[in-house]
Amino acid sequence: MTAFTPEIQVAIARTRDDVARLHAELVRYELVVWTGGNVSGRVPGADLFVIKPSGVSYDDLSPENQILCDLDGNVIEGTPGWERSPSSDTAAHAYVYRNMPEVGGVVHTHSTYATAWAARGEAIPCVITAMADEFGGEIPVGPFAIIGDDSIGHGIVETLTGHRSRAVLMQNHGVFTIGKNAKDAVKAAVMAEDVAKTVHISRQLGAPLPIPQTAIDSLYDRYQNVYGQDPTGALK
Amino acid sequence: MTAFTPEIQVAIARTRDDVARLHAELVRYELVVWTGGNVSGRVPGADLFVIKPSGVSYDDLSPENQILCDLDGNVIEGTPGWERSPSSDTAAHAYVYRNMPEVGGVVHTHSTYATAWAARGEAIPCVITAMADEFGGEIPVGPFAIIGDDSIGHGIVETLTGHRSRAVLMQNHGVFTIGKNAKDAVKAAVMAEDVAKTVHISRQLGAPLPIPQTAIDSLYDRYQNVYGQDPTGALK
Amino acid sequence: MTAFTPEIQVAIARTRDDVARLHAELVRYELVVWTGGNVSGRVPGADLFVIKPSGVSYDDLSPENQILCDLDGNVIEGTPGWERSPSSDTAAHAYVYRNMPEVGGVVHTHSTYATAWAARGEAIPCVITAMADEFGGEIPVGPFAIIGDDSIGHGIVETLTGHRSRAVLMQNHGVFTIGKNAKDAVKAAVMAEDVAKTVHISRQLGAPLPIPQTAIDSLYDRYQNVYGQDPTGALK
Amino acid sequence: MTAFTPEIQVAIARTRDDVARLHAELVRYELVVWTGGNVSGRVPGADLFVIKPSGVSYDDLSPENQILCDLDGNVIEGTPGWERSPSSDTAAHAYVYRNMPEVGGVVHTHSTYATAWAARGEAIPCVITAMADEFGGEIPVGPFAIIGDDSIGHGIVETLTGHRSRAVLMQNHGVFTIGKNAKDAVKAAVMAEDVAKTVHISRQLGAPLPIPQTAIDSLYDRYQNVYGQDPTGALK
Numbered sequence: 001m002t003a004f005t006p007e008i009q010v011a012i013a014r015t016r017d018d019v020a021r022l023h024a025e026l027v028r029y030e031l032v033v034w035t036g037g038n039v040s041g042r043v044p045g046a047d048l049f050v051i052k053p054s055g056v057s058y059d060d061l062s063p064e065n066q067i068l069c070d071l072d073g074n075v076i077e078g079t080p081g082w083e084r085s086p087s088s089d090t091a092a093h094a095y096v097y098r099n100m101p102e103v104g105g106v107v108h109t110h111s112t113y114a115t116a117w118a119a120r121g122e123a124i125p126c127v128i129t130a131m132a133d134e135f136g137g138e139i140p141v142g143p144f145a146i147i148g149d150d151s152i153g154h155g156i157v158e159t160l161t162g163h164r165s166r167a168v169l170m171q172n173h174g175v176f177t178i179g180k181n182a183k184d185a186v187k188a189a190v191m192a193e194d195v196a197k198t199v200h201i202s203r204q205l206g207a208p209l210p211i212p213q214t215a216i217d218s219l220y221d222r223y224q225n226v227y228g229q230d231p232t233g234a235l236k
Numbered sequence: 237m238t239a240f241t242p243e244i245q246v247a248i249a250r251t252r253d254d255v256a257r258l259h260a261e262l263v264r265y266e267l268v269v270w271t272g273g274n275v276s277g278r279v280p281g282a283d284l285f286v287i288k289p290s291g292v293s294y295d296d297l298s299p300e301n302q303i304l305c306d307l308d309g310n311v312i313e314g315t316p317g318w319e320r321s322p323s324s325d326t327a328a329h330a331y332v333y334r335n336m337p338e339v340g341g342v343v344h345t346h347s348t349y350a351t352a353w354a355a356r357g358e359a360i361p362c363v364i365t366a367m368a369d370e371f372g373g374e375i376p377v378g379p380f381a382i383i384g385d386d387s388i389g390h391g392i393v394e395t396l397t398g399h400r401s402r403a404v405l406m407q408n409h410g411v412f413t414i415g416k417n418a419k420d421a422v423k424a425a426v427m428a429e430d431v432a433k434t435v436h437i438s439r440q441l442g443a444p445l446p447i448p449q450t451a452i453d454s455l456y457d458r459y460q461n462v463y464g465q466d467p468t469g470a471l472k
Numbered sequence: 473m474t475a476f477t478p479e480i481q482v483a484i485a486r487t488r489d490d491v492a493r494l495h496a497e498l499v500r501y502e503l504v505v506w507t508g509g510n511v512s513g514r515v516p517g518a519d520l521f522v523i524k525p526s527g528v529s530y531d532d533l534s535p536e537n538q539i540l541c542d543l544d545g546n547v548i549e550g551t552p553g554w555e556r557s558p559s560s561d562t563a564a565h566a567y568v569y570r571n572m573p574e575v576g577g578v579v580h581t582h583s584t585y586a587t588a589w590a591a592r593g594e595a596i597p598c599v600i601t602a603m604a605d606e607f608g609g610e611i612p613v614g615p616f617a618i619i620g621d622d623s624i625g626h627g628i629v630e631t632l633t634g635h636r637s638r639a640v641l642m643q644n645h646g647v648f649t650i651g652k653n654a655k656d657a658v659k660a661a662v663m664a665e666d667v668a669k670t671v672h673i674s675r676q677l678g679a680p681l682p683i684p685q686t687a688i689d690s691l692y693d694r695y696q697n698v699y700g701q702d703p704t705g706a707l708k
Numbered sequence: 709m710t711a712f713t714p715e716i717q718v719a720i721a722r723t724r725d726d727v728a729r730l731h732a733e734l735v736r737y738e739l740v741v742w743t744g745g746n747v748s749g750r751v752p753g754a755d756l757f758v759i760k761p762s763g764v765s766y767d768d769l770s771p772e773n774q775i776l777c778d779l780d781g782n783v784i785e786g787t788p789g790w791e792r793s794p795s796s797d798t799a800a801h802a803y804v805y806r807n808m809p810e811v812g813g814v815v816h817t818h819s820t821y822a823t824a825w826a827a828r829g830e831a832i833p834c835v836i837t838a839m840a841d842e843f844g845g846e847i848p849v850g851p852f853a854i855i856g857d858d859s860i861g862h863g864i865v866e867t868l869t870g871h872r873s874r875a876v877l878m879q880n881h882g883v884f885t886i887g888k889n890a891k892d893a894v895k896a897a898v899m900a901e902d903v904a905k906t907v908h909i910s911r912q913l914g915a916p917l918p919i920p921q922t923a924i925d926s927l928y929d930r931y932q933n934v935y936g937q938d939p940t941g942a943l944k
Contacts, residue, residue, distance in 0.1 A: 029269060033737060033902045034895055036838065110838050112902075116910035119835045121917050127355045129382065129409045130272065130346050146837065146923050147930060172919050173837045187270055194269045194348075202352035203913055205439055209357050211408050215382050222383060265505060363591045365618065365645045366508065366582050423506055430505045430584075438588035441675055445593045447644050451618050458619060501741060599827050601854065601881045602744065602818050659742055666741045666820075674824035677911055681829045683880050687854050694855060 008046050015041045015050045016063035022186045029190050031111040038087040041182030042104045047071045054085040071098045095153020105182030107189040110174035113196035118169035127208035131195040136164030136220035144171040167192040244282050251277045251286045252299035258422045265426050267347040274323040277418030278340045283307045290321040307334045331389020341418030343425040346410035349432035354405035363444035367431040372400030372456035380407040403428040487513045487522045488535035494658045501662050503583040510559040513654030514576045519543045526557040543570045567625020577654030579661040582646035585668035590641035599680035603667040608636030608692035616643040639664040716754050723749045723758045724771035730894045737898050739819040746795040749890030750812045755779045762793040779806045803861020813890030815897040818882035821904035826877035835916035839903040844872030844928035852879040875900040
């Protein structure tokens with residue numbers, strides 16, 4: 001087991017708390033069933049992240065059974081929970097942390113409406129202002145990729161790099177979201193499903209009206225910079 | 237800080253209680269996700285209203301962190317919660333209170349089905365009797381307007397002035413409702429989503445039957461005047 | 473106040489308990505919002521029924537604030553709760569009790585999917601076996617009728633008399649269900665919404681397959697006579 | 709009453725606990741309403757299974773009122789709960805246990821989306837990776853069959869024998885799932901409804917993209933063999 005400085009030990013403990021607790025938001029908003037879905041958070045100041053164990057019920061998650069990994073997705077031996085397997089999506093999370101240094105949190109779900117768009121390989125058009133606020137435009141589609149190598153991680157990074165959206169619909173699969181920390185990524189997962197549902201329902205009875213690009217830009221700029229109690233987003 | 241009379245202090249305290257507590261109804265009826273949506277209430281006997289703070293979780297709302305504003309939407313310095321920013325929709329609420337003196341409560345949500353109609357810019361037709369009771373006819377659409385000036389508030393007031401409906405679908409945005417007090421506006425938000433959903437679902441498989449205008453008028457008249465325990469609406 | 477025998481007093485108390493408690497099932501199954509919807513129960517052995525007060529929140533219902541009425545829908549003065557107005561649908565419930573002596577419970581809701589069919593004036597076809605079990609065939613549509621006279625009650629009775637279904641979709645309005653007691657009518661309300669939703673969703677993507685009439689008859693006969701712990705239906 | 713060895717008595721007690729407790733998952737995931745739906749579990753090491761009593765509320769289930777049956781579906785006299793009738797679907801469960809020795813749990817529900825596909829007699833195509841993981845391909849349709857003889861059990865066994873799917877849509881009826889134990893069958897019921905809903909919603913706005921058969925095979929193989937904490941599936 002690696003020896004961590006006291007500062008890193010504190011950062012790990014906080015990240016374990018955050019990640020364990022934030023999984024409850026996936027349940028609250030009905031983004032997951034059974035043991036599906038996962039949240040991870042980068043440990044500030046270290047090349048480490050914390051992720052959900054694989055195949056464990058949401059009722060049984062605790063800070064102690066979250067799993068600490070390095071940025072190659074290897075479990076750090078001897079740390080709490082290390083005897084268990086990390087989420088089967090760990091390689092994809094690790095790839096994102098290695099390649100997007102500004103990302104502090106990653107979430108994956110098969111939430112119903114987002115996955116329904118993903119199954120058609122269709123981006124969600126930006127036709128409601130909440131979507132302009134949160135995603136700055138459409139939610140894009142990433143490639144079809146299956147577990148086994150870096151193809152899922154690569155597809156996420158390739159799609160989201162340079163894109164305003166913090167959410168990507170992985171074709172035939174589900175949604176991955178990123179954020180500056182785990183909470184921010186969870187918020188993106190909640191909002192992605194919310195807009196996926198609203199736009200789906202709107203389209204069922206006709207064509208939603210487009211929002212002019214200048215209005216999308218203006219809404220995105222305001223929301224990212226002045227909304228909430230703290231422009232750094234800590235309280236968002 | 238302005239010095240308030242004891243009567244106004246009591247009225248402020250009651251309005252804080254009401255507004256804080258009524259936000260739980262938005263959660264109960266799943267009209268909001270994360271920190272979206274807001275309720276405000278006019279302080280009876282004063283040119284003041286109380287509104288939700290911006291970007292704060294519904295779990296963390298209390299009477300003390302609601303924010304007291306004047307009718308221009310300025311936070312009253314030195315009052316509880318004043319260090320935080322009020323809802324980013326405060327200007328729209330303030331505009332309504334300034335221009336519709338009979339309004340004592342305002343609610344804004346992005347509830348799914350109402351927003352789906354709003355994204356198409358389509359009014360909800362009055363094809364169920366509960367809608368005739370509550371809204372006296374269709375729920376109208378207001379203009380596309382974005383945050384930054386008085387255009388949202390102006391759109392709400394222009395659409396609802398002289399209209400039976402207490403709800404307006406703001407195009408590509410969401411729903412605003414008004415009421416004689418905050419509870420009445422929350423009820424309108426709950427009912428607007430309920431009828432938006434029912435009429436949407438009805439239309440998915442065909443054309444709902446129209447209700448004759450004389451029946452709509454009769455239902456609206458009865459409901460507004462004799463329903464519930466108290467014709468003033470206090471118990472509605 | 474009428475003097476009741478001790479036996480009738482006990483029967484009234486039990487009916488108050490049942491009716492107050494059963495309203496919670498409407499909330500649990502999300503058949504109602506705000507103060508909409510109502511349950512009533514006939515008092516066994518008397519020409520009386522107990523019904524929900526008008527415009528009172530579901531959180532505030534108790535045996536003591538349910539309202540005792542005679543079969544003309546008149547409140548029995550001096551009994552608990554009598555100062556309040558009974559449900560605005562009381563006349564319809566009373567009409568059913570007067571004209572269908574075998575009915576011991578009545579429920580009314582605007583549950584979403586049932587009301588969506590009602591808004592199109594379309595009966596729900598019997599294409600799932602649970603519907604054959606419970607309703608013995610289609611759920612029929614009753615006439616458009618508004619509050620103010622006996623037209624709603626008359627429409628319910630006319631539609632359901634001699635029909636297997638214990639549920640009727642009142643056009644543009646909502647659903648009324650009947651049962652041998654209040655619990656049985658609540659079960660019918662829950663099942664009516666469940667099948668209304670399932671058949672709606674099935675039809676969205678094509679035509680459900682018909683069930684042969686002989687199979688419908690066989691299922692209905694079995695379910696009504698042998699299902700559950702007690703053929704009298706007490707435990708259903 | 710048969711005399712059981714102490715080992716079998718322990719196995720029966722554990723199965724009663726599991727079966728009673730697992731019914732709560734049907735409620736949690738809203739797969740059932742009122743008293744519909746049922747879970748059973750085979751008693752390891754004995755020709756016995758435990759099943760829900762008929763027509764009893766989910767609130768009232770306990771280990772003691774579950775019912776012990778032999779593989780012909782006969783209640784074992786004198787055991788706890790034996791005075792009550794077992795689920796009306798007991799014959800179907802028994803048929804599966806008799807004919808599929810590898811099956812340790814059976815679940816039946818009328819969950820909304822699965823039943824909607826069943827009402828059209830249409831298999832759910834495998835267009836999302838979670839479905840490839842869990843079911844290894846499409847969820848097939850079984851024959852129309854009604855209660856009264858072995859036709860339901862026969863239809864389940866005939867459809868699922870040699871099929872990767874642990875779920876079958878019984879035409880016009882609902883869904884049956886099997887598993888290596890009761891928990892595994894409940895998981896299949898939860899996942900079947902989840903994918904039935906997602907694929908339905910995806911198809912509402914167009915054609916979901918197919919997943920190549922080689923990818924389906926690869927996903928199924930990985931998920932069945934390496935997912936979760938324990939390749940035997942005990943923790944899944």
